Amino acid sequence: MTDTAIPDPDGWRLAHTGHWLRLALERFDARVMEIMTRHTGVPLALSNLAARGQVGAAHIHITRHLATDGSRLTDLARRAGMSKQAMGTLVDQCEAWGMVTRAADLADARARQVRFTATGRAWLGAYRQAVEQAELELRQAIGDEVATVVSIGLEAYSGR
Secondary structure, X not given: OOOOOOOOXXXXXXXXXXXXXXXXHHHHHHHHHHHHHHOOOOOHHHHHHHHOOOOOHHHHHHHHHOOOOOEEHHHHHHHHOOOHHHHHHHHXXXXXXXXXXXXXXXXXXXXXXXXXXXXXXXXXXXXXXXXXXXXXXXXXXXXXXXXXXXXXXXXXHHOO
16 A cells, blocks of 8 residues: 555645745744844843833834834824724834834824834834844845845835
């Protein structure tokens, strides 16, 4: 009797580009957060929060999408692809941690701007270096040429 593997008719659900993209993003973000926990430029309180898993992928939306000169909550939520309410919760947490502050919007007295604090700018600078380190590690893992092709392809596919 021959031992042959029976093909999994549902195997496609775990073997497609979207699945690999999700896993790759999770790995990349986890590596960035790991680097952030030990980065000397990260304020100690934030480093401890990151090390304990309190700063997560959702909080990174603020790091990625908050304009350096500030953003309205609605604009920040739109750029991050989140509801205003969900983004408001994240901003509340980041404000409690000292990363961001809310200030009057000089262009519209009814609106408020979310802005990085000095602590938040230190976090942002460390985040940039952590992303650069994670990208370097990715290039070392898959090769510079493949990494370049992947980046170009993903940029084109994302419509940016």
